[in-house]
Amino acid sequence: MKYVGKGLPKLDGIRIATGQPVYTEDLTPANTLVVKILRSPHAFARIKTIDTSQAAALEGVACVLTHQDVPKVRFTLAGQSYPEPSPYDRYILDEIVRYVGDEVAIIAAVDEKTAIRAMALVKVDYEVFDPVLDFETAAEHPSVVHPEADLACNIDIGLQQEKNIVCSHINEVGDVEQELAQCDVVVEETYYIQAQAHAMMETYRAVSYLDHTGRLVVTSSTQIPFHVRRQLARALQLPASRIRVIKPRIGGGFGGKQTGCVEVFAALVTQKTGQPAKIVLDRRETFTSTTSRHAMRLKVRIGADKEGFIRALDIEGLSDTGAYGEHAPTVFWVVGEKTLPLYNKTRAVRYHGQVVYTNKMPAGALRGYGATQGTFALECAVNKLAEKLNLDPAELRLKNLIKEGETALAYHGKRLGSSTLHQCIEKGKELIGWQEKYPRKEMGNNKVRAVGMAVTMQGSGIAGIDTASAEIRLNDDGSYTLLLGSTDMGTGSDTILAQMAAEVLETTLDQIVVYAADTDISPFDPGSYASSTTYVTGMAVVKAAQDVKSRIIQQGANFLETTVEEVTFDGQLLHAGDKSMTLEKLAELSILGSGKLQLVGHGTYGSNVSPPPYVAGFAEVEVDQETGKTTLLDYVAVVDCGTVINPTLARIQVEGGIVQGIGLALYEDVKYDTKGTLLTNSFMQYKIPCRKDIGNIRVAFEESHEPTGPFGAKSIGEVVINTPAPAIAHAVYNAVGVSVTKLPITPEKVFMGMQK
Amino acid sequence: MQIETTINGKKITLEVANDELLSDALRAKGYLSIRQGCDTSCCGLCTVWIDGKPTLSCSTLAFRVRDKQITTIEGVAQQAEEFAQVLVAEGAEQCGFCSPGFIMTVLAMKHELKNPTEQEIIHYLTGNLCRCTGYMGQLRAIKKYLGGA
Numbered sequence: 001m002k003y004v005g006k007g008l009p010k011l012d013g014i015r016i017a018t019g020q021p022v023y024t025e026d027l028t029p030a031n032t033l034v035v036k037i038l039r040s041p042h043a044f045a046r047i048k049t050i051d052t053s054q055a056a057a058l059e060g061v062a063c064v065l066t067h068q069d070v071p072k073v074r075f076t077l078a079g080q081s082y083p084e085p086s087p088y089d090r091y092i093l094d095e096i097v098r099y100v101g102d103e104v105a106i107i108a109a110v111d112e113k114t115a116i117r118a119m120a121l122v123k124v125d126y127e128v129f130d131p132v133l134d135f136e137t138a139a140e141h142p143s144v145v146h147p148e149a150d151l152a153c154n155i156d157i158g159l160q161q162e163k164n165i166v167c168s169h170i171n172e173v174g175d176v177e178q179e180l181a182q183c184d185v186v187v188e189e190t191y192y193i194q195a196q197a198h199a200m201m202e203t204y205r206a207v208s209y210l211d212h213t214g215r216l217v218v219t220s221s222t223q224i225p226f227h228v229r230r231q232l233a234r235a236l237q238l239p240a241s242r243i244r245v246i247k248p249r250i251g252g253g254f255g256g257k258q259t260g261c262v263e264v265f266a267a268l269v270t271q272k273t274g275q276p277a278k279i280v281l282d283r284r285e286t287f288t289s290t291t292s293r294h295a296m297r298l299k300v301r302i303g304a305d306k307e308g309f310i311r312a313l314d315i316e317g318l319s320d321t322g323a324y325g326e327h328a329p330t331v332f333w334v335v336g337e338k339t340l341p342l343y344n345k346t347r348a349v350r351y352h353g354q355v356v357y358t359n360k361m362p363a364g365a366l367r368g369y370g371a372t373q374g375t376f377a378l379e380c381a382v383n384k385l386a387e388k389l390n391l392d393p394a395e396l397r398l399k400n401l402i403k404e405g406e407t408a409l410a411y412h413g414k415r416l417g418s419s420t421l422h423q424c425i426e427k428g429k430e431l432i433g434w435q436e437k438y439p440r441k442e443m444g445n446n447k448v449r450a451v452g453m454a455v456t457m458q459g460s461g462i463a464g465i466d467t468a469s470a471e472i473r474l475n476d477d478g479s480y481t482l483l484l485g486s487t488d489m490g491t492g493s494d495t496i497l498a499q500m501a502a503e504v505l506e507t508t509l510d511q512i513v514v515y516a517a518d519t520d521i522s523p524f525d526p527g528s529y530a531s532s533t534t535y536v537t538g539m540a541v542v543k544a545a546q547d548v549k550s551r552i553i554q555q556g557a558n559f560l561e562t563t564v565e566e567v568t569f570d571g572q573l574l575h576a577g578d579k580s581m582t583l584e585k586l587a588e589l590s591i592l593g594s595g596k597l598q599l600v601g602h603g604t605y606g607s608n609v610s611p612p613p614y615v616a617g618f619a620e621v622e623v624d625q626e627t628g629k630t631t632l633l634d635y636v637a638v639v640d641c642g643t644v645i646n647p648t649l650a651r652i653q654v655e656g657g658i659v660q661g662i663g664l665a666l667y668e669d670v671k672y673d674t675k676g677t678l679l680t681n682s683f684m685q686y687k688i689p690c691r692k693d694i695g696n697i698r699v700a701f702e703e704s705h706e707p708t709g710p711f712g713a714k715s716i717g718e719v720v721i722n723t724p725a726p727a728i729a730h731a732v733y734n735a736v737g738v739s740v741t742k743l744p745i746t747p748e749k750v751f752m753g754m755q756k
Numbered sequence: 757m758q759i760e761t762t763i764n765g766k767k768i769t770l771e772v773a774n775d776e777l778l779s780d781a782l783r784a785k786g787y788l789s790i791r792q793g794c795d796t797s798c799c800g801l802c803t804v805w806i807d808g809k810p811t812l813s814c815s816t817l818a819f820r821v822r823d824k825q826i827t828t829i830e831g832v833a834q835q836a837e838e839f840a841q842v843l844v845a846e847g848a849e850q851c852g853f854c855s856p857g858f859i860m861t862v863l864a865m866k867h868e869l870k871n872p873t874e875q876e877i878i879h880y881l882t883g884n885l886c887r888c889t890g891y892m893g894q895l896r897a898i899k900k901y902l903g904g905a
Contacts, residue, residue, distance in 0.1 A: 019789025490851025
C-alpha cells in the first residue's frame with residue numbers, strides 16, 4: 001500500500017505548530033461581547049432572590065441573564081447520539097445550584113473588565129442546603145440533589161431520584177455466587193479511582209453570532225459539532241436548521257469536549273442581544289466548572305480453580321456523576337463491557353451497581369470512559385490472584401485471556417474478530433526484561449526496583465449506534481474535497497482519513513482537500529469520541545472513495561464511448577483500448593463541459609461490533625523506602641490496534657495516552673474541602689506530568705487484521721490510557737509489598753503502607 | 757499609558773492599561789500565537805523572548821517592556837518553521853496549542869546551551885507543559901534538530 005501504513009506528517013502540522021490563528025478564539029469577529037459566568041459559592045442552594053439591576057445598568061454591559069431568562073426545558077450536555085442515555089437534568093440556568101461553580105448568572109459586556117466589574121454588582125441571596133458530598137453515602141443522604149418533577153430520561157436507566165441514584169445496572173451471565181463458592185482460590189478487594197481532569201491545553205471556548213439570514217452560528221472548540229447543534233436547538237428552543245456549528249482547530253479534548261460545556265452560554269447571549277458573543281473559560285473554571293472522569297469505587301471478586309483458570313468474576317461498582325448526569329449511565333456500563341470479556345475461561349461473570357448524584361462538579365467523558373476505571377480494578381485483582389495462585393502474572397494472563405476467534409460469556413456467542421494480545425504480552429515481557437527483573441531487585445541505599453504489568457481492551461466506536469458519513473467531491477481541476485464531520489482534536493484523524501481516501505483513489509495526499517467540520521457543510525458524524533474516528537468514519541471514507549471512484553469510471557466510459565468493464569483507472573489516467581483521458585480532463589468536462597454531472601461519492605457506515613484494541617503494559621519503578629516515593633523508570637506498551645494506518649501518529653497517541661495514565665497513577669490527586677469546594681483547581685495543586693515525571697516510554701505494535709475495519713484497522717485513542725495505573729500499582733507492590741488501592745499512588749500512601 | 761517598545765524588530769508605541777498583561781497586550785495587537793493555558797504561571801504556552809530571554813508573557817505587566825526587545829514566534833518564523841518541520845515529522849505537535857511557547861523555549865535553549873545533554877534539555881523545558889504527546893516525541897525531535905543543526 002502506498003499511503004496506508006506510512007508515517008506521514010499531519011496535514012495541519014506546520015501551521016498549527018508555528019502559531020497560526022486557526023483556533024476558536026483566533027476567529028472572534030470584531031466587537032464581540034465577552035461572556036462571564038457568575039458561579040455558585042455553595043455546593044447546594046436555592047437562589048431566593050437575585051438582583052441584577054446595578055450590574056445591568058453599568059456602562060458597557062449588554063445583558064445579565066438569570067434563571068428567569070431561560071427556557072424551562074431540561075436537556076443534557078452529553079455529546080451522544082439521540083436519544084441520549086444521559087438524563088435531561090439541567091436548565092441553562094436553574095433556581096437551584098448544585099455544586100460550587102454551578103452557573104448562577106450570565107454577564108455579557110463590551111470587554112472582560114467590564115463583565116467582571118458587573119459580576120461583582122449582582123446581588124444573590126441563597127437558601128443554603130446540606131450538600132451531598134460523599135458519594136458512598138449519597139443514596140442514604142436526606143438531601144435530594146435532583147428533586148424536580150420535569151427531570152426526564154429517554155430510556156430506562158434505573159433512575160431513583162429520591163435516593164440520588166441516577167442509574168442502576170446489572171449484567172450477569174451465569175450464577176456468579178455459585179461459581180465463586182466452587183472456586184479453589186478467591187480474591188476480593190475494593191478499588192477507588194479519582195475524578196481525573198482532562199487538562200487539555202486549550203480550555204473550553206465558543207464564539208457565537210448571527211449570520212446574514214439571522215441564523216445562529218457557533219464556532220466552538222468541540223469534539224461534537226452535530227450534537228452541540230441538537231443541544232442548542234433544545235436548550236434555546238430553536239429549530240436545528242436555524243443553527244450552524246463550526247469546529248476549527250482544537251487544542252486538545254480527551255473527551256472533555258464531548259460535553260457541551262460552554263456553547264449554550266455564548267449562544268443565549270447572541271440570541272438575546274443579536275450581538276456576537278464569546279466565552280473563554282480560564283483554567284480555574286476548567287478545573288471547577290466543567291466535567292471530569294467519573295470517580296468510582298469498584299469492588300472486585302475473582303475466583304480460579306487450582307490449575308489457574310479464572311472461573312468467576314464479579315465487579316460491583318459505585319460511580320459519582322456529581323451534580324449532573326452527563327455520560328453517567330454509559331460510562332458506568334462501559335466498566336463492565338470492557339472488562340468482563342477479557343478472561344473468557346469464566347463460567348459466570350457479573351457487573352452491577354449504581355451511579356449517584358452528589359453536589360460536586362459533574363463528571364463526563366474522559367479518554368477511557370469507564371474502561372480505565374474497570375481496568376485498574378480488574379487488573380489489580382488479577383495480579384493479586386496470580387500471587388495467591390503462586391503463578392507468574394503474565395502466565396496467568398496468557399492462560400486465561402480471550403483469543404481471536406473465541407467468544408466470551410459477555411459476548412453471547414459473538415466471536416472476537418481480531419487480537420494479538422498474547423503476542424503483545426510476550427513482546428512486552430521481552431522489552432521490559434521481565435524474566436530478569438520480576439518481581440524485584442534491591443538496589444542498596446534503601447531503593448528497590450520492581451516491575452509490574454496489566455492488560456486492557458477498549459472498543460472501536462459504539463456498536464449499533466454510531467453512524468458516520470463521508471463525502472468526496474471531484475473538483476473541476478481533478479482534485480478531491482473530502483468532507484467530514486469528525487473532529488481532529490490534534491490526533492491527526494484528518495490526515496489518516498485522507499491517507500485512506502488516497503489509497504483507494506490511487507492519488508497523492510496533496511490532491512485531497514480535507515474539510516471538517518461544519519454542520520452546514522459536513523455530512524453527519526457523531527464526532528470524535530468512543531474511539532470511533534479511524535474505525536467508523538474510516539469505513540465511511542473508504543466507502544465514499546470507492547463510490548466516487550466507480551462514478552469516475554462510469555463517467556470515463558461515457559466520455560470514451562465504451563462500457564465500464566473496458567475502462568481502467570490508475571488514479572491519473574482512464575484507459576479503454578487505445579483511448580485514454582486524464583482525470584483532470586474528465587473532471588473539467590464533467591463539471592464545465594458536456595458531462596454535466598459533478599461527481600460526488602458518499603459513504604455511510606455503522607458497525608454492529610465494536611472491535612477491541614488491546615494493550616499489554618509493563619512498568620519498571622524504583623521505590624525509595626525512606627520516603628515512599630515512586631519513580632517510574634521505564635514503561636513498555638505493546639499495542640494491537642489492528643492495521644496501523646500511520647505509525648508516527650499512532651506512536652504519539654500511545655505515548656500521550658500512557659503519560660496521561662501515568663498522571664492518573666501517580667500525580668493527579670483530586671481534593672475537595674469539607675464544604676464542597678474543589679481545592680485542586682490549578683496546575684499548582686493538580687499536578688499533570690511534566691517532562692521530568694515520566695521516565696522512559698517505549699512503544700511497540702503487534703498488528704492484527706480486523707475484518708470489519710478500514711484496511712484492517714481498529715482504534716487507538718483511548719485504550720492507551722488504561723494500563724499505567726494497574727501496572728505501576730503492581731510494580732510498587734512488588735517493590736515494597738504495599739498495595740495502593742486508592743489512586744493516585746502518592747509517596748504518603750506508600751510510606752504509610754510500609755509502616756503497617 | 758503609552759510605552760515605546762520593539763516587537764519583532766519593529767519599534768512601536770503601545771497603549772496599555774496599568775494592569776494589562778503582556779500576553780493580553782500582544783494578542784490585542786494581533787500576535788495570536790500567544791496563548792494562555794493557566795492562571796498560575798506554570799504552563800509555558802505564552803512564552804515570548806524579552807531581550808532574548810524566554811519569559812512568560814502572562815506574568816509580565818505590559819508596561820514593563822518599555823524600551824525592551826520582544827520577540828514572538830512570528831518574529832522568528834523561519835527558525836520556528838525549521839524546528840517545526842522536525843517536530844511535525846515526529847508527530848509531536850499533536851493539537852499544536854502549546855507548540856508556539858514550546859518552540860520559543862527550544863530556540864532559546866539552542867542559543868543558550870551548547871550541546872546540551874538529555875537531562876539538560878528536559879530541565880530547560882520543564883516549564884512547558886503538553887497534555888497530548890507525552891513529551892517523548894518532542895525529545896526525539898529536539899535531539900534530531902540539535903544534532904542536525
